[in-house]
Every structure is written in structure tokens, then in C-alpha cells.
Amino acid sequence: MDLALIWFVAIAVLWTGYFFLEGFDFGVGVLLPFTGRRNSIERRVAINSIGPVWSANEVWLLTAVGATFAAFPPWYASMLSGFYLPVLAILIALIARGVAFKYRSSHDSDRWRDVWDRAIFLGSVVPSFLWGVLFANLVQGVAMDADHIVTAGPLDLFSPYALLGGLTTLALFTLHGAVFLALKTDGPVRVRSRKAALGSAVVALPASAAFLGWTQSAHGQGWTAVTAVAAVAALVLGVLLTWQGREGWSFTAMAVAVLTLTVTVFGALYPNVLPSTTDPAYSLTIENAASADYTLTVMTWLTLVALPVILGYQAWSYWVFRKRVTGEQITGATVDGGAEPEPEKVA
Amino acid sequence: MEALDLARWQFGVTTIYHFLFVPLTIGLSFIVAILQTFWYRTGRHEYLQATQFFGKLFLINFAMGVVTGIVQEFQFGMNWSEYSRFVGDVFGAPLAMEALLAFFLESTFIGLWIFGWHRLPRGVHLACIWLVAIGTNLSAYFILAANAWMRNPVGYEINEETGRAELNDIWAVLTNDQAWSTYIHTVGAAFITAGLFVVAVCAFKLWRDIKHGDTGETGVAPSTSERALFRGAMKVGLVVVLVAGAFTVLSGDNQAKLAAEFEPMKLAAAEALWDTEEGAPFSTFAVGDTEARHNPIDVTIPNVLSFLATGHFDGEVHGMNDLQEAYEEYYGPGNYIPNVFVVYWSFRLMMGLGMFGVAVAAVGLLLMRGRERLPRHRWFYYAAMAALPAALLANIFGWVLTEMGRQPWTVHGELLTAESVSPGVDLATVATSLAVFTAVYGVLFVVEVGLLWKYVKKGPTHLVPDLKDDKDESALPHFSY
Numbered sequence: 001m002d003l004a005l006i007w008f009v010a011i012a013v014l015w016t017g018y019f020f021l022e023g024f025d026f027g028v029g030v031l032l033p034f035t036g037r038r039n040s041i042e043r044r045v046a047i048n049s050i051g052p053v054w055s056a057n058e059v060w061l062l063t064a065v066g067a068t069f070a071a072f073p074p075w076y077a078s079m080l081s082g083f084y085l086p087v088l089a090i091l092i093a094l095i096a097r098g099v100a101f102k103y104r105s106s107h108d109s110d111r112w113r114d115v116w117d118r119a120i121f122l123g124s125v126v127p128s129f130l131w132g133v134l135f136a137n138l139v140q141g142v143a144m145d146a147d148h149i150v151t152a153g154p155l156d157l158f159s160p161y162a163l164l165g166g167l168t169t170l171a172l173f174t175l176h177g178a179v180f181l182a183l184k185t186d187g188p189v190r191v192r193s194r195k196a197a198l199g200s201a202v203v204a205l206p207a208s209a210a211f212l213g214w215t216q217s218a219h220g221q222g223w224t225a226v227t228a229v230a231a232v233a234a235l236v237l238g239v240l241l242t243w244q245g246r247e248g249w250s251f252t253a254m255a256v257a258v259l260t261l262t263v264t265v266f267g268a269l270y271p272n273v274l275p276s277t278t279d280p281a282y283s284l285t286i287e288n289a290a291s292a293d294y295t296l297t298v299m300t301w302l303t304l305v306a307l308p309v310i311l312g313y314q315a316w317s318y319w320v321f322r323k324r325v326t327g328e329q330i331t332g333a334t335v336d337g338g339a340e341p342e343p344e345k346v347a
Numbered sequence: 348m349e350a351l352d353l354a355r356w357q358f359g360v361t362t363i364y365h366f367l368f369v370p371l372t373i374g375l376s377f378i379v380a381i382l383q384t385f386w387y388r389t390g391r392h393e394y395l396q397a398t399q400f401f402g403k404l405f406l407i408n409f410a411m412g413v414v415t416g417i418v419q420e421f422q423f424g425m426n427w428s429e430y431s432r433f434v435g436d437v438f439g440a441p442l443a444m445e446a447l448l449a450f451f452l453e454s455t456f457i458g459l460w461i462f463g464w465h466r467l468p469r470g471v472h473l474a475c476i477w478l479v480a481i482g483t484n485l486s487a488y489f490i491l492a493a494n495a496w497m498r499n500p501v502g503y504e505i506n507e508e509t510g511r512a513e514l515n516d517i518w519a520v521l522t523n524d525q526a527w528s529t530y531i532h533t534v535g536a537a538f539i540t541a542g543l544f545v546v547a548v549c550a551f552k553l554w555r556d557i558k559h560g561d562t563g564e565t566g567v568a569p570s571t572s573e574r575a576l577f578r579g580a581m582k583v584g585l586v587v588v589l590v591a592g593a594f595t596v597l598s599g600d601n602q603a604k605l606a607a608e609f610e611p612m613k614l615a616a617a618e619a620l621w622d623t624e625e626g627a628p629f630s631t632f633a634v635g636d637t638e639a640r641h642n643p644i645d646v647t648i649p650n651v652l653s654f655l656a657t658g659h660f661d662g663e664v665h666g667m668n669d670l671q672e673a674y675e676e677y678y679g680p681g682n683y684i685p686n687v688f689v690v691y692w693s694f695r696l697m698m699g700l701g702m703f704g705v706a707v708a709a710v711g712l713l714l715m716r717g718r719e720r721l722p723r724h725r726w727f728y729y730a731a732m733a734a735l736p737a738a739l740l741a742n743i744f745g746w747v748l749t750e751m752g753r754q755p756w757t758v759h760g761e762l763l764t765a766e767s768v769s770p771g772v773d774l775a776t777v778a779t780s781l782a783v784f785t786a787v788y789g790v791l792f793v794v795e796v797g798l799l800w801k802y803v804k805k806g807p808t809h810l811v812p813d814l815k816d817d818k819d820e821s822a823l824p825h826f827s828y
Contacts, residue, residue, distance in 0.1 A: 094417055
């Protein structure tokens, strides 16, 4: 296998990691208004379930983008300049929700929390939708000239296929977040999250099936049919398991669904990285976009050393915070995140 | 007005804004780690209070540093697609390394530190904040190595077929002279800034104490126990500033010599030196005529520039007119002289404002020598509070000098700024983006300053109350969102 292909796979892995991890963060944000009333303990339970980990989840995105810059510079350049306005919207959303998580409890006022809750909600809805739109455009291709400069306007990026892609990721991440909340919390939030999971499945299932079917028939490879079917099967299974209240297993099924969906999308993209609809000869491919072997070799060694360590300590951080989050734990702390005697006993 | 101009403005606005928070993150993570280590070693309650108090301020600042940093990772592709295409093979590698080796470390362990007070053994918890501190400093190294490469490109060759720069020696990129020197200078300045942050906060609290006395009301003046805490923390801050100041001045001297070697045009512009001279003087105040290319007024100190640039009082320093001529001959027609006014004054403001902060630290330590002593002069407290904005401005002018002084190049000798911009992105798009970033950043600035103000006013005992009896374990904080 050549290095360029290895890095195409590596970038697919990074995006998969990102969608798996930040997928449920986004879902928790989308569901925030449904987990509890304004300024309720329930909302804080939901936010604290991802509190220690969401920031590290987002680093998967930064690494995916950084790796694309290093391994496929023209892909990075054409994609980000070509998808300018949606990318801008994603950035603003990520800024808003990132700040909101940190600041919402720094001041004890209902209005203050309301503003930041809205930022968390919108900051989660917008990227959940737009990532689907952008990946659909990657698969479908965009108008791009011989110099690999995207000539499509912002509205051209919202074709029916792309809109379906956006709806799919939005609904899927919402479902993923609901399943995560059911697994990681206790009390009323857990009950509501199960209901929310079944509710969002009503959209997520048909949307994902339609999007995967469309992707497979229009752009798929032979083998992606397998992953596409697996994605739909995992989703159905995940919903059934949620219905039965088997939270650990349903979360596992959701992980498989997100993984197989991302793999299907990257499989459909192969061997291009950004196809041109103007003329297939203008497409950016793994071959013509890859960096030279020297850079790819350096990056490969670095990743082989660093990634196991990263996975190790990131997994450990999930292990440290493995307990379900409850309202009782939260009320032990003062409202503005300060110190007050806390009843919890340390094991 | 072209998209290029706005793209440059956007880079300037977003990067300078980002760099208000970065130095504080780099320095404060260490200072908080040091305070927590004191607590771990001695078990003394005021160290826990100090750790918590400055930890809270650190976190408020950290959040902004992180979110504004995301923009940087995308901006090269969005506004500077031709730059990205040309340099990605070389420039992308340190960026990817930064994400892999530094960002994961910082983000994972900051989560463990914030939420881990009760769940982790104390030693492990202490290790978390140290790992965050190491992560922030690693991150600075990689990004500065990437920046240094733009000013002194090494370890690469141009692929004739694709026209792209290709890496052929990663070690050369990471050990670039400009990278090491810039790292010490920038991180030194970051520690000065963070040290002055601590000093300014302590000075504010102690000044209120002198002004109002102890009224017993929270937020008006520090309680008696807080006074000792602030005195101690102020000393830590002052020492950090003084030590970092030494590193910053020494590496700054080295930077001048490297500029003379690799970026002579930047040095000449920073000194408004039009003609090559042996025994060149250091300019203290000049009024230049950029059209006629000379200075009608120039107040100078003889031979000092030659000494700074070459180590000899009669060394030769190249002037802009001669460099322009040489560049035209080598690179073809064009204007290779940066904006002299901006570069010249940025250099002076950076040095002046930076030196002011270091001087405040030296005077402060002198006034505070001996046990329990506090400066009695009000002017010292005013100066200490003013030193923080001065340091932040010095950082900004330092970057303006570095980046504007490199113009018209993005990659020195290889790629012009005008050739780097995204050709497919029109003026309206960049204008939208610039307007949105400016508005969002403006609002967030008000929020951030408001929150810092609130927590500074409330003081440490609001976060961690004083001990009622000696063995009160429940004083451990519980951060949550």
C-alpha cells in the first residue's frame, strides 16, 4: 500500500473518531432544551456528562484538518476556500458552544444561562447539519476549474443530496447524543433521553437509509454496499436496544453505525479527495493531491508513536469519569462552579 | 479595496486577538502548576486558595484561547489557499504535530484537572496541570517553528513539476535558528505577560486594601488572610517576570542578529535605515519620507545598531535602498520595502512597553524585600496595574513587527503575499467573514473581561473559604459546568 493511500485512510480514521466522539457532544447540545426546563439541574446534568471530555473530542477535528493540510495540501486549500461560508458558520458555532460550556455557570442569573444555552443549542445544530452537507458535497463533487479552484457559489452547495446529507448527520448525531445521555446520566434525564432517542430515530433511520442508498447507488464501490447495509442494520439494532433499555449495547451499536457510515462516505469518495463536476480531469485525487513521500513518512512515524499514547490517555479520561452523572452530584457544588462541601465520597 | 487587503486584515485581527489569550495561557498554566505544587508539598491552605483563584482566572482565559485557535487551523485554507497549496507539504507537518502532540495533551488533561479534584489522587491530579502546561509550551514550539520557516525557509526544495515546496529535512525545520530564538523570545514574553497578570491582580487587591481597609464585606477589600496570599502571589509573579525578562532581552538581542542575517530588509525597516552603513547608528526618533527614501529628522545613538546587528561597533548594516536594488536584480521588479512607519514604531513600542513591565518587576522586588513588607507608594500599585496592558500591547507590536516586516513575502524569497491569497474567494465573502469575526470577538471580549473582573473582585475566599479548623478536607473545590 502506498503512503498516499495510507494517509487517505488515516484521515478517514480521524474523521470517524471525530464524528463518533463529537457526534454525541453535538447530540447532547441539540437535546439540551428537551432534557430539562430553563435553568434546571437536568440541563446541568446533561452538560456535565460531556463536561470533562468535549474539548478533547474536538481535537480530533483539528487533527483531521491539520493532517489534511500536511498530507494533501491542495485538498485542504480547495475544500476550505471552496466551502468558505459554511465553514465560517461552523467556526462561529464551535466558538459559541465552546465558550458557552465554560461560561454558562460562571454567573448566577437565569438570563445569562438562557443566552449560553441557546449558544450551545445552535452551536450544536449548525455544525451537525453542515458537516453532512459538506461531506455530501465532497462525495458528489463541486464545480472546480483546472487550477483546482472551486467555482461553485455558496447556494450550489445545498443540492437535494447535500441537504439529505445534512439532515442525516443532524438526526444521527441527535440520536447518538440521546443514547449517550441515557448511558451516562441517571434520574429524569436518563428517562427523557430514552424517549428522545426513540423520537429522533423516527427521522434518523429513514434519512440515513435514504442517504446511504443514494450514496451507494450514485457513487459507491462494490464493498461500500456492505458498510452501507451494516450502518443501517447497526442503527436499527441501536434503536431496538434503546427501546429495551440496554444502554451500553445500544451505544456500541451507535458507534458501529457512525463508523460504518463514515467509512461508506470515504469509500464513495475514493480515489478522489475532491471531485470536479466541471470536468473529471480537474478532480483532486489521492494521487495528485498527496504530499511528497518524505513528509508522509515523517507523519506516519509520528502518528504510529503518538496515536496509541493519545488513545490511551483519552480512554483513561473516560474511565475516570465513568460514573453516571446525577442531579445530586451537581447540587453538591455551588451554582457558579465554586467550592462548597460536597457529599460525594471518594472511593 | 481588494479581497487581499481584507484577508490580511482578517488575519491580523483574528491572530492578534488570539494572541491576547495565548501568552496568558502559556504562562499562567505554569504559575498555577507551581502554586498547586506548593500546596501539594506543604499542605498549606492559602496555596490551595491561590491555586483555585488563579486557576479560575486561567480557565476563563483558556477557553478563549482554545476557541480562537480553532479559527487559525482553518484560516490558511479559507483565505490563503495558494499559500496552503504551495507550503502545505512543509508547513502542514508542524501544524499536524502540534495537534497530535500538544492539543490532545492540553485538552484531555485540562478536562481531568477541572473535573478531577475529587476523583483523582492528589499527585495524579497535580500531574494533570503540569501536563497542560507542557502541552501549551509544546504547542507554542511547533507553531513558532512553522512561522520561523516562513521567515527563514530551510529543509525544503521546490518541485519543478508541481511548483510546490517539498520537505526534505524535518530536523532542519524544527531546529531552524529562527525557531529556537523566536521560541525563547515569545515564550519569555508570555511569561512576562502572565507574571504581570498575577502582579496586576494582586496589586489591585492590595491597593483596594490600602484604600478601603478591611470592611469585612466580600469584594470590597481582601480579608486579612487574603492579604498574605496576595503578597506571596505578587512575589511569585514578580520573580517570574524578572527571570522571563532576562530570557526575553537576551533572545531579543539574538533576534536582531538573526534578522541581520536572514531578514536584512526587516531590520533596516525597523531602524528606518535607508543606506548601507558601517558603524550604523541606532535610531531613537525618526521622521521619514518614504517617497524620497530618506529621513529628514533622525535622532540617533552612534554605532549601536551595528553592534546589535553584528556584534561589532563598526560592522556593516544594509540599508533599504541597497537591499531594494539587490532584490530587484535577483527577484525581478517590484517593491520589496515593507511599511516602514509601522515596522519602525512597532519595534520601539514593543521594546519600550516590554521594558516597562520588567522595570516594574525589578522595582517591586526591591520594594518588597524582607519579610511582610509591602510597597507603601501608591504610584507603584498604579504602575503594576498598568504593566499588564503594556505587556499585552508589547506582544501585539512584536507580532506586527515580525509579520509586517516580512512583507511583501509570506515565505521569504519564495512566495509573495499577493500570490498567496485565495483566488476563488471574492471581496464580499471576506468582508462578511471579517465583519462576523470582529463582531463575535468584540462581544466575547466584553464577556471575558467582565468575568475576569467579577472573579478578581470576589477574591479567593469566595472560591475556597478559609479553614474553620485545621483538617477540613471538604474545602476541596468542585468545579462543574
